[in-house]
Amino acid sequence: MKVSVECVGCGQCAAYCSFDAIIIFGRASMNENCIECGECVKYCPLSAITESI
Ligand code: SF4
Numbered sequence: 001m002k003v004s005v006e007c008v009g010c011g012q013c014a015a016y017c018s019f020d021a022i023i024i025f026g027r028a029s030m031n032e033n034c035i036e037c038g039e040c041v042k043y044c045p046l047s048a049i050t051e052s053i
Pocket residue numbers: 003006007008009010011012013014024027028043044045046047048049
């Protein structure tokens with residue numbers, strides 16, 4: 001997963017990740033728990049998360 005500069009660190013994505021894979025430190029970033037399920041993408045109000053290829 002990729003987090004763009006649009007991210008404001010609101011934490012909404014982290015609240016919805018079932019794997020505790022998102023850490024907020026200024027901006028969101030994914031840790032090693034991330035299974036790339038893509039769920040968080042739809043919960044970001046700023047569309048700041050995209051699937052990395
Ligand atoms: S929901 Fe979007 S803006 Fe909020 S922390 Fe997550 S990626 Fe950033």
